[in-house]
Amino acid sequence: MSNLQHKTDVILIGAGIMSATLGSLLKELAPDWEIKVFEKLASAGEESSNEWNNAGTGHAALCELNYTSEKPDGSIDISKAVKVNEQFQMSRQFWSYLVNSNLIRHPQDFIMPLPHMSLVQGEKNVAFLKKRFKALSTIPLFQGMAFSDDPEKLKEWVPLIMEGRTSKEPIAATKIDSGTDVNFGALTRMLFQHLEKQNVEINYKHLVKDMKRTDDGLWEVKVQKVESGKIEFHTAKFVFIGGGGGSLPLLQKTGISESKRIGGFPVSGLFLVCKNPEVAERHHAKVYGKAKVGAPPMSVPHLDTRYIDNKKSLLFGPFAGFSPKFLKTGSNVDLLGSVKPHNLLTMLAAGAKELALTKYLIQQVLLSKEKRMDELREFMPNAKSEDWEVVLAGQRVQVIKDTDAGGKGTLQFGTEVVSAADGSIAALLGASPGASTAVHVMLEVLEKCFPQHMFEWEAKIKDMIPSYGVSLAENSALFRELHHSTAEALGLSERQLVYS
Numbered sequence: 001m002s003n004l005q006h007k008t009d010v011i012l013i014g015a016g017i018m019s020a021t022l023g024s025l026l027k028e029l030a031p032d033w034e035i036k037v038f039e040k041l042a043s044a045g046e047e048s049s050n051e052w053n054n055a056g057t058g059h060a061a062l063c064e065l066n067y068t069s070e071k072p073d074g075s076i077d078i079s080k081a082v083k084v085n086e087q088f089q090m091s092r093q094f095w096s097y098l099v100n101s102n103l104i105r106h107p108q109d110f111i112m113p114l115p116h117m118s119l120v121q122g123e124k125n126v127a128f129l130k131k132r133f134k135a136l137s138t139i140p141l142f143q144g145m146a147f148s149d150d151p152e153k154l155k156e157w158v159p160l161i162m163e164g165r166t167s168k169e170p171i172a173a174t175k176i177d178s179g180t181d182v183n184f185g186a187l188t189r190m191l192f193q194h195l196e197k198q199n200v201e202i203n204y205k206h207l208v209k210d211m212k213r214t215d216d217g218l219w220e221v222k223v224q225k226v227e228s229g230k231i232e233f234h235t236a237k238f239v240f241i242g243g244g245g246g247s248l249p250l251l252q253k254t255g256i257s258e259s260k261r262i263g264g265f266p267v268s269g270l271f272l273v274c275k276n277p278e279v280a281e282r283h284h285a286k287v288y289g290k291a292k293v294g295a296p297p298m299s300v301p302h303l304d305t306r307y308i309d310n311k312k313s314l315l316f317g318p319f320a321g322f323s324p325k326f327l328k329t330g331s332n333v334d335l336l337g338s339v340k341p342h343n344l345l346t347m348l349a350a351g352a353k354e355l356a357l358t359k360y361l362i363q364q365v366l367l368s369k370e371k372r373m374d375e376l377r378e379f380m381p382n383a384k385s386e387d388w389e390v391v392l393a394g395q396r397v398q399v400i401k402d403t404d405a406g407g408k409g410t411l412q413f414g415t416e417v418v419s420a421a422d423g424s425i426a427a428l429l430g431a432s433p434g435a436s437t438a439v440h441v442m443l444e445v446l447e448k449c450f451p452q453h454m455f456e457w458e459a460k461i462k463d464m465i466p467s468y469g470v471s472l473a474e475n476s477a478l479f480r481e482l483h484h485s486t487a488e489a490l491g492l493s494e495r496q497l498v499y500s
């Protein structure tokens with residue numbers, strides 16, 4: 001049975017952090033636009049954005065070593081770290097705007113101050129960390145970072161990591177107190193509650209099955225009610241595909257030329273979670289190490305304090321793995337179903353190039369809990385198996401495309417906005433740096449899809465996100481002012497004192 005529905009201005013597919021952010025931006029910029037959301041699950045933030053499905057790191061390049069690389073001349077390239085940090089500052093500003101405007105409340109329910117640390121072992125790695133520290137210390141965005149290779153100091157910073165350590169190898173760490181732990185699940189739910197109050201129609205248990213262009217230039221979206229199986233058709237002037245891992249198959253259904261020759265490679269994640277409160281109480285930081293040789297950048301091991309449901313817990317991982325599903329709640333035929341005549345060669349080329357990665361991921365899936373505990377013990381020598389349990393995290397679908405630099409079938413580790421030339425539809429693919437930079441990425445969607453409105457919207461965007469269009473790395477006074485005001489609005493300054 002079919003049912004033709006009214007047309008609307010905007011359809012957002014998926015109720016994750018990306019649709020939540022885009023909807024919230026649009027409600028401020030174009031309050032009269034009618035917005036509908038379709039989500040296949042029963043509530044918001046249940047897939048990758050859920051607090052147990054990601055690591056909750058407010059990625060600002062304060063601790064992630066993969067954002068700084070060593071150049072052939074031995075110097076450190078910090079350009080990516082600066083970019084990621086500036087993007088995270090935009091998220092802080094937008095969240096602060098929402099709190100200051102009483103559109104969302106209780107920021108302590110989604111963001112907590114938490115030191116971010118990088119920790120390395122071995123002479124070469126220690127030398128790299130020292131150079132990285134020196135390079136970052138010249139930039140205001142990273143001010144307050146400390147370096148130590150003194151085991152006594154490290155015992156103060158990370159007692160659980162130092163206790164029982166017998167290795168005589170040199171060890172060093174950097175520490176910066178202005179890091180954060182973000183509960184992206186809670187934030188997503190808050191933003192959808194706010195959108196509901198702003199008359200956005202949110203349809204849970206509605207699966208988007210197909211999309212096509214109508215003769216009058218609109219998009220017709222075919223939606224199935226999960227419980228009754230009933231089919232509905234909704235039309236919109238603009239559609240955002242925010243389906244997380246499920247975005248690629250939906251993008252392919254649009255048939256737009258920009259969707260061709262793109263593939264996806266799913267990487268699953270597992271964490272070890274410590275629920276023993278006595279152990280969790282003795283660690284207070286996100287501590288990022290170095291990825292093992294052959295491991296993809298998203299499986300850099302880290303030992304994190306997490307604040308979820310007002311409880312402190314510890315999380316270690318993520319262990320990468322292979323699953324053909326594009327979503328945690330996806331299907332085993334997702335990967336196969338995404339291979340189309342137009343991306344077959346790209347996918348085959350990637351398959352041939354990434355054999356080592358596939359082998360690594362399959363080996364990771366087969367690890368027993370004890371083997372995973374052994375990896376944790378490289379971080380925390382005295383970790384006891386009975387304190388830790390394995391939890392399944394979210395799926396990340398990495399983009400595969402042909403690039404000038406990498407050639408046919410190159411695996412990408414970043415996020416990509418793919419949009420139609422006329423700006424009527426856009427999709428977000430990839431998952432890194434991820435939720436932390438949602439505001440920056442959704443502003444990119446607006447710039448690509450609504451260029452005709454950007455002049456009119458610019459003043460409001462700058463009111464919400466004062467660093468929009470400005471390099472904070474080159475404007476230290478503005479950075480300090482915004483860092484201070486966002487810390488106040490999000491309650492980070494006083495809680496930093498309470499918890500550290």
Ligand SMILES: Cc1cc2nc3c(=O)[nH]c(=O)nc-3n(C[C@H](O)[C@H](O)[C@H](O)COP(=O)(O)OP(=O)(O)OC[C@H]3O[C@@H](n4cnc5c(N)ncnc54)[C@H](O)[C@@H]3O)c2cc1C
Nearest residue numbers: 014016017018040047048049055057208244246269434436
């Ligand atoms: C293991 C792991 C660790 C991570 N760690 C971090 C971190 O520390 N910091 C960070 O910033 N980011 C991190 N990320 C990335 C971050 O979680 C994602 O970038 C972000 O949550 C993606 O949000 P989204 O809204 O695009 O997707 P999702 O949150 O996955 O939401 C997509 C929604 O679309 C729905 N959907 C899909 N298809 C359909 C359809 N056909 N019809 C209707 N609904 C549909 C899904 O049910 C889902 O609710 C991590 C990710 C993983 C997997």
